[in-house]
Amino acid sequence: FLDSDDFLTFDACEIVLKEMKKGFDLLCFDAFVYRVKTKQFYRFKQDEVFNQKEFLDFLSKQRHFCWSVWAKCFRKDMILKSFEKIKIDERLSYGEDVLFCYVYFMFCEKIAVFKTCIYHYEFNPSGRYENKNKEILNQNYQDKKKSNEIIKKLSKEFLHDEFHQKLFEVLEREKEGIIKRLAIKKT
Template sequence: MLKNNSLISVIVPVYNTKAYFGKCIKTIIDQSYKNLEIILIDDGSTDGTSAKCDEWSQKDARIKVFHLQNGGVSKARNFALEQCHGEWVSFVDSDDWLALDMYEILLALADKFEADTACCGAWQGNEENYTVRNIWRRFKEDEVCYNNGSALGNVIEQSGTLWNKLLKRELIGCIRFDEKIRYAEDTLFLSEYLLKANCVAVTKKPLYYYRINRLGNVVSGGLNSRHLDYLYATALIFDILRENGSVDVGVERVVDVGIRVAALMNKTNKQKCYMDAIRQLAKKAMPYRTELIKNNRSAKQYFKKFILTQMYYGNFLFVCCSKIVNRIK
């Protein structure tokens, strides 16, 4: 039984997801927990999604719709944060969908641990075929609570996304998304938020359905300018982690991001700007490379230490290793 009936502000940026948006919003309005404020931010959609937002607002009084000129997901979320009134805030991607008891379970979890943040597990795939997304892999229990300064490193290491979390609006305060960054802006926002969190409660139960390989999704596309944003955001996240006692997590993130971006590269001269950005990122992490094996001396961590060195020099071996590692994954 929940201790309170707190209002949850559910923020959904929407851009050209007409084919998926109906399922997303239906699973929000049909939640077993009813005290919701649903904020739809139409970011200048051109595929008919805008009209769908207005249609849904006529069906449910809890839905508020705002139409903006296209400015990106960060601008849309920042605008929504100025409009919301809930004690809790949830960010949902408009092509995903939720288990119908997600908010009820997350609020009960927050009550149980007296937490200011609640997180859940997730599925990934599509309507016909989905599997559990292996995110909360660092603990064996079904539930855990990170506190006393342990939240930042533990949460970012395992789940740097926003969509599977309930955040306290009071803690968000003046934190806003960097509107210049179009990739990993959510992890940067979350990193800044977690610096203020006292207790983060986590359940492994998968309650969020994350759609993968959607046509038009930046994450599933090839190398593009947004990956420069990805590298830049990772540098900022690394600084936050290093300055707040989680440099080991930061170094590993640098290596993992470098591998993901390098795996998309080819031999053309157009890739030089990406390699330069990768080398700058590696330069930040190199003085702390021994942190990769400080607490875990497995072959995998030694290999990551080797990869970081190759990443620093930006040689062809690094690109080859990245392509191999990415293919194995």
């Protein structure tokens, strides 16, 4: 997945193809993020290979949960398998990355994380994430709430463990963050 205002490094496709040939279900790369200044986003310390449990433990210890679809490479067959669990007509404009990644991660067996930055992400002040418009913030809140509910429902199909406990805490904090930005009471 590549947003229209973002770009990949010159050698990104070669790097991804070489690594995907090793049988990984998911590749996660670091990224340069452009906001006020350029910085590395995830700051992975080293290249690592994980099984699913190790990866979920790794995720739960990260500052950012790695929910975005950017800076990752997914297998097409597993994308389609993930969409069997997610109704396409959910029509989420916010929280859709989290929902997709959650389901996809639950099917992964072999994951690689790389400290290499192959993705350049441009924060868009007019985009959904940064937007301060009350209507858009309210829609973001509703979508996030719906996404969280779907994840909780789907989680019943998967092993409940420390990862899920941490996940639900993070999802709730993210939802609360939107509420604070919106300055509305929870419903």
